Amino acid sequence: xxxxxxxxxxxxxxxxxxxxxxxxxxxxxxxxxxxxxxxxxxxxxxxxxxxxxxxxxxxxxxxxxxxxxxxxxxxxxxxxxxxxxxxxxxxxxxxxxxxxxxxxxxxxxxxxxxxxxxxxxxxxxxxxxxxxxxxxxxxxxxxxxxxxxxxxxxxxxxxxxxxxxxxxxxxxxxxxxxxxxxxxxxxxxxxxxxxxxxxxxxxxxxx
Numbered sequence: 001x002x003x004x005x006x007x008x009x010x011x012x013x014x015x016x017x018x019x020x021x022x023x024x025x026x027x028x029x030x031x032x033x034x035x036x037x038x039x040x041x042x043x044x045x046x047x048x049x050x051x052x053x054x055x056x057x058x059x060x061x062x063x064x065x066x067x068x069x070x071x072x073x074x075x076x077x078x079x080x081x082x083x084x085x086x087x088x089x090x091x092x093x094x095x096x097x098x099x100x101x102x103x104x105x106x107x108x109x110x111x112x113x114x115x116x117x118x119x120x121x122x123x124x125x126x127x128x129x130x131x132x133x134x135x136x137x138x139x140x141x142x143x144x145x146x147x148x149x150x151x152x153x154x155x156x157x158x159x160x161x162x163x164x165x166x167x168x169x170x171x172x173x174x175x176x177x178x179x180x181x182x183x184x185x186x187x188x189x190x191x192x193x194x195x196x197x198x199x200x201x202x203x204x205x206x207x
Contacts, residue, residue: 001033004126004176009036009093009205010086012128012178014187016200021078031074036205041066042076045097049105051114064102065111067094069118074205080191081182083130083162084202087111087173092120095204098130098166100138104145108169124174128202129188132181133161136192 002012011034013020020026021042031038041054043063051065054075060066066075075095077084082099085108094111096102115122133151136159143150143158149165150158167175182190189198 001030002128002178002180004086004178006174006176007086007088007124007126009207010088010126011203012084012126013200013202014129016189016198019078019199020201021076021199030201030203034203036074036203037072040074040076040203041068042078043097045077047082047097047099047101049102049107049110051094051107051110053114053118064097064107065094065114067092067111067114067118068206069120071206074203076201076203078199078201079128079130079182080189080195080199081131081136083166084128084200085111085125085166085170086128086202086204087115087122087125087170088204089115089118089120089122091206092118093204093206094122095202098162100142100145100160100162103162103165103169108166112170122173124176125170127163127166127170127175127177129178129180129182129185129200130162131183131190131192132163133159135181135183136160136162
């Protein structure tokens with residue numbers, strides 16, 4: 001489990017054995033390690049920019065961001081190359097699932113706006129593991145959506161730096177970035193690395 005320094009209640013799972021959103025045993029294992037409840041608020045992720053406010057646990061619907069002011073309610077997204085992001089405010093928490101589509105569509109500004117609509121001020125953000133520019137080969141139609149964040153894979157083709165693009169959208173906050181690549185790190189699951197089943201969860205909650 002990755003716990004970003006300086007954050008009250010944010011965590012990124014490693015060595016996932018199943019999708020803890022849906023598998024009770026996996027969920028209990030994560031909850032026990034973090035000392036939180038096993039009733040979580042989570043989403044059917046659709047690579048968009050919709051944000052839902054959570055007031056109770058369970059599947060909230062089609063979206064890629066969740067915010068809450070409810071204390072002790074874990075918010076969860078699952079990833080296997082996209083970025084998981086936890087944003088802490090003074091009295092709220094937000095989590096986002098951010099692949100290139102979500103970043104291009106504005107999932108991060110949408111979560112920040114939703115937290116502001118709750119009357120809170122976002123303070124800091126933790127960007128968890130995602131596929132790195134070393135491995136995220138994209139076509140020109142994707143690269144052109146991210147001017148300033150185009151990079152090169154380790155084998156010499158065009159890529160984009162998702163984490164740098166996300167950090168840019170979080171300007172003004174204290175941003176921590178994992179820097180771990182899901183494609184090359186053996187403790188992480190990667191869709192592009194061939195794991196079409198397993199996902200690791202990111203969890204944010206208000207203590």
